[in-house]
Amino acid sequence: MNREELKAYLTETFPTATIGDTFDFPLIVVAKENLLEVVGKLKNAPETKMDFLFCETAVDRIEQFEIVYHLTSTTYRHDMVLKVMLDKPELPELPKIDSVYSLLEAAEFYENEIFDLFGVTFDGHPNLRRMILGDEWPGYPLRKGYEYPDIEQTLK
Amino acid sequence: MIKLADIVQWIHQWLTDVLPAFWATIAANALAGIAILSLVLVCVIICVYMERKVAAFMQLRLGPMRVGKWGSLQVLADVIKLLLKESFVPTRADKILFVVAPVLVLTVSLMALAPVSFSDGVQMWDMNIGVLYITAISSLGVIGVLMAGWASNNKFSLVGAMRAGAQIISYELSAALSILAIIAMTGTLSMNELVQSQADGWWIFKGHIPAVIAFVFYVIAATAECNRAPFDLAEAEQELTAGYHTEYSGMQFGMFYLTEYINMIVVSIIASTLFLGGWQPFHIYGFTAFNQVMDYIPQFFWLMGKVFFIIFLMMWFRWTFPRLRIDQLLKLEWKYLMPISLVNLIIAALCTVMGWHF
Amino acid sequence: MEPIINFAADVEKTDEFVVNIGPQHPSTHGVLRFQTTLDGEIIKDIVPIIGYIHRGIEKMTEFLSYKQSIYLTSRMDYLSSFMNNQACALVVEKACGIEVPARAQAIRILMCELQRLASHELWWGSCTMDVGAVTPFFMAFRDRETIMDVFEANTGNRLTTNYILPGGVMMDILPDFIPQVKEILRNLKNFLPEYEALVNGNFIFQKRMKGVGILTKEQAISLGVTGPVARASGISCDVRKLHPYDGYEKLDFKEVVADGCDSWTRYLVRLEEMKQSIHIIEQLIDNIPEGDFRTKTKAVLKAPEGEYYQRVETARGELGVYFVSDGTAKPYRMKFRSPNFSNLAVAKPLNVGAKIGDLIASMATIDLVIPDIDR
Numbered sequence A: 001m002n003r004e005e006l007k008a009y010l011t012e013t014f015p016t017a018t019i020g021d022t023f024d025f026p027l028i029v030v031a032k033e034n035l036l037e038v039v040g041k042l043k044n045a046p047e048t049k050m051d052f053l054f055c056e057t058a059v060d061r062i063e064q065f066e067i068v069y070h071l072t073s074t075t076y077r078h079d080m081v082l083k084v085m086l087d088k089p090e091l092p093e094l095p096k097i098d099s100v101y102s103l104l105e106a107a108e109f110y111e112n113e114i115f116d117l118f119g120v121t122f123d124g125h126p127n128l129r130r131m132i133l134g135d136e137w138p139g140y141p142l143r144k145g146y147e148y149p150d151i152e153q154t155l156k
Numbered sequence B: 001m002i003k004l005a006d007i008v009q010w011i012h013q014w015l016t017d018v019l020p021a022f023w024a025t026i027a028a029n030a031l032a033g034i035a036i037l038s039l040v041l042v043c044v045i046i047c048v049y050m051e052r053k054v055a056a057f058m059q060l061r062l063g064p065m066r067v068g069k070w071g072s073l074q075v076l077a078d079v080i081k082l083l084l085k086e087s088f089v090p091t092r093a094d095k096i097l098f099v100v101a102p103v104l105v106l107t108v109s110l111m112a113l114a115p116v117s118f119s120d121g122v123q124m125w126d127m128n129i130g131v132l133y134i135t136a137i138s139s140l141g142v143i144g145v146l147m148a149g150w151a152s153n154n155k156f157s158l159v160g161a162m163r164a165g166a167q168i169i170s171y172e173l174s175a176a177l178s179i180l181a182i183i184a185m186t187g188t189l190s191m192n193e194l195v196q197s198q199a200d201g202w203w204i205f206k207g208h209i210p211a212v213i214a215f216v217f218y219v220i221a222a223t224a225e226c227n228r229a230p231f232d233l234a235e236a237e238q239e240l241t242a243g244y245h246t247e248y249s250g251m252q253f254g255m256f257y258l259t260e261y262i263n264m265i266v267v268s269i270i271a272s273t274l275f276l277g278g279w280q281p282f283h284i285y286g287f288t289a290f291n292q293v294m295d296y297i298p299q300f301f302w303l304m305g306k307v308f309f310i311i312f313l314m315m316w317f318r319w320t321f322p323r324l325r326i327d328q329l330l331k332l333e334w335k336y337l338m339p340i341s342l343v344n345l346i347i348a349a350l351c352t353v354m355g356w357h358f
Numbered sequence C: 001m002e003p004i005i006n007f008a009a010d011v012e013k014t015d016e017f018v019v020n021i022g023p024q025h026p027s028t029h030g031v032l033r034f035q036t037t038l039d040g041e042i043i044k045d046i047v048p049i050i051g052y053i054h055r056g057i058e059k060m061t062e063f064l065s066y067k068q069s070i071y072l073t074s075r076m077d078y079l080s081s082f083m084n085n086q087a088c089a090l091v092v093e094k095a096c097g098i099e100v101p102a103r104a105q106a107i108r109i110l111m112c113e114l115q116r117l118a119s120h121e122l123w124w125g126s127c128t129m130d131v132g133a134v135t136p137f138f139m140a141f142r143d144r145e146t147i148m149d150v151f152e153a154n155t156g157n158r159l160t161t162n163y164i165l166p167g168g169v170m171m172d173i174l175p176d177f178i179p180q181v182k183e184i185l186r187n188l189k190n191f192l193p194e195y196e197a198l199v200n201g202n203f204i205f206q207k208r209m210k211g212v213g214i215l216t217k218e219q220a221i222s223l224g225v226t227g228p229v230a231r232a233s234g235i236s237c238d239v240r241k242l243h244p245y246d247g248y249e250k251l252d253f254k255e256v257v258a259d260g261c262d263s264w265t266r267y268l269v270r271l272e273e274m275k276q277s278i279h280i281i282e283q284l285i286d287n288i289p290e291g292d293f294r295t296k297t298k299a300v301l302k303a304p305e306g307e308y309y310q311r312v313e314t315a316r317g318e319l320g321v322y323f324v325s326d327g328t329a330k331p332y333r334m335k336f337r338s339p340n341f342s343n344l345a346v347a348k349p350l351n352v353g354a355k356i357g358d359l360i361a362s363m364a365t366i367d368l369v370i371p372d373i374d375r
Helices: A003-013 A033-046 A107-119 B004-018 B021-058 B074-082 B093-111 B130-140 B139-149 B155-186 B191-196 B208-225 B251-275 B288-296 B299-321 B325-352 C057-061 C066-073 C083-098 C103-133 C134-157 C179-199 C203-209 C217-221 C227-231 C261-287 C339-351 C356-368 C370-374
Strands: A018-021 A026-030 A054-063 A063-070 A079-087 A095-096 A119-123 B117-119 C017-022 C033-039 C043-047 C306-314 C317-325 C334-337
Touching: A003 A018, A003 A026, A026 A033, A033 A063, A033 A095, A033 B093, A054 A107, A054 C317, A054 C334, A063 C227, A063 C317, A107 A119, A107 C261, B004 B021, B004 B117, B021 B093, B021 B251, B021 B299, B074 B139, B093 B130, B093 B139, B093 B251, B093 C033, B093 C217, B117 B191, B117 B299, B130 B191, B130 B251, B130 B299, B139 B251, B155 B191, B155 B208, B155 B325, B155 C203, B191 C017, B208 B251, B208 B299, B208 B325, B208 C057, B251 B288, B288 C339, B299 C334, B325 C203, C017 C334, C043 C339, C043 C356, C057 C334, C066 C083, C083 C306, C083 C317, C103 C134, C103 C179, C103 C203, C103 C261, C103 C356, C134 C179, C134 C261, C179 C203, C179 C261, C203 C261, C203 C356, C217 C339, C227 C317, C227 C339, C261 C356, C261 C370, C339 C356, C339 C370
Parallel strands: A026 A079, A095 A119
Antiparallel strands: A018 A026, A054 A063, A063 A079, C017 C033, C033 C043, C306 C317, C317 C334
């Protein structure tokens, strides 16, 4: 499907979601509760077959987190972006979202990275750990307004 | 022409003249030990230098060039470096075993040189079971390797040591069976008599196909016994960092390094004694002039030439072949080499009984 | 046939033990740690542990201008630094609407393909060395060195080249670039058969590679694997073909796809890719268009608000740059989807149940570059 067809298909199939555009790909914004259902449908529906998660990341939008999934289909080679907006509670409470690991195994490392650098926890993730920085690192550096720790103190 | 045997005889005579019989024996033995030790050390130095140069020329390099002319003193510099380094013992290591292991490995490999016949009449101990003695002694070395791996308290070392154990014990079999094929033809276990039996032709030429097969298998098994690539699984730099001697440094490591080369020399000596005629010169039947020229080359150099030829073969393997995996290694031994060696032994026995060899 | 007594289960009960392969280990090619649980020689579980050289490149870009960010990208995959620069430059060009002159595009492709050759050379050397053959490593480095000399002369650097900028390339190629590259190609055409003669036919090498490290197509898709690793599992994923950039669409080359799924196929795919790269360079080397090597851009670039995504094919797979702009001169968020980070995920499915020797051999064919994983 080309971009327009894909957008039309998405509008039709997911009436509750918001359909939009990024510069390169069609965009669908879904609610946090529907994430697994939408991804599962996108992956398994014969029209889309979005079986390849090539990028998953988060963007800190000050009030909210955007979890961004870039999906593509190895069969049809059409790409799309899926976004989930996530409320940002005060630290130390962490926002929570379902892990898509059960559908797309590629999410394991991406979600570990997001957990490590943004402090977003994923339900149903097989091995959620602070993959890059390690357990002792204070705070979540890729959040906006992150205060750098005193390195001397941290390394002690 | 002065023969090596005459010199040895002359020294022995002199010792018995000036000393009482008991002390003369002791002195003779000590002198022989020192002679063999220094001979082996010189050979090791040549081997290490040769290994580097062979490797370098196979790898489009020049190898050591800075210390001495053509880097000839590089080995000496390395030995000095190893001697000056601290022999470090890890905190949680089993200290006694850790220190004993390299000494044991080195002693065992030196012991294997006792019955070697270097030239006509030059032999430290002409025992009638020389070959059996060498095979028995050389398999003791694995105990030292296992000790080193266990005592280091390092998981890589342990895995390396277990690999070495499995590998050496397995390959002992086909090495021994290959040796047996020749023993079957000669009917003697004495190193001296083995060499004497090849005065009219080396066993690799006399013994037909069984001898050739036995020679090839012996070289393969010997490479494996020495833990040389492609069978260097016990060290396996890319997998186990350095295998059983990961934790060793200084001269303790130096001893393992030394042992590797002494083992190579020992197995090469056995191979050349059994298959390539030991110190017997190369003769072609009927070419009298040629044969006489060959006779003028001292017997000792014949032996060393053959030894270094086989060592060169092993170096050639090392720098061209990738490494086997442990299960492939054991499969090669138990499924191919050992059954074929057994069949080969039967054929060799048949050849002997029917008198098919010369 | 079932054994009458199952010795393995009853008599020889063995303990598992944990071995850390890395972070300092001869064949992890960098500071990567595999926490392996071993039962004897057999790997029961493997967890890759990363982060030893995490430099926070994504965070650093948030304080730098777009042009400055380019310099950080060279430090990610230091064996594909041209492609990394290119990805970052392309996404900025896309966002700011900058046209790239034809000459610059041609130079970019030439440099990138040379880089791919150099990278695969290094991989070939280290891969064979991991299997235990040391000699090929030196042959690979002999040939790689000639390519590095060209880089050094033309860009000033051997690894972190920082050569490709938004709007073109940093400086024009030198007059003797073309004869030098032709010389390299001539040599490589002689040497590639030599490589194959030395290693490919070797019985032990084939035994170590064939049927080892199986990564099925389904696994590869699900794990998000790209690059030669995915192509060896039968997935067509060459970005140069699927989403051409910088004029790759005008060139004639084949995407190398094979479906052997094992280490041996990955090995062959990379060797074949080297031939394709040579083919690409041959088409371009005599046809570098005249003209500017760079368009004049504003000193401070500002991208309109929005989200941009650009992918390029590095030597190891698909590098994606996800670029969120808020209209200021600094990126709001720049995410590098690095190929090695995704490819690292294969460590577990590839190696559980295999032996230590296989771990080293099959990870060698994955060809990881650790700074690219950690960023």
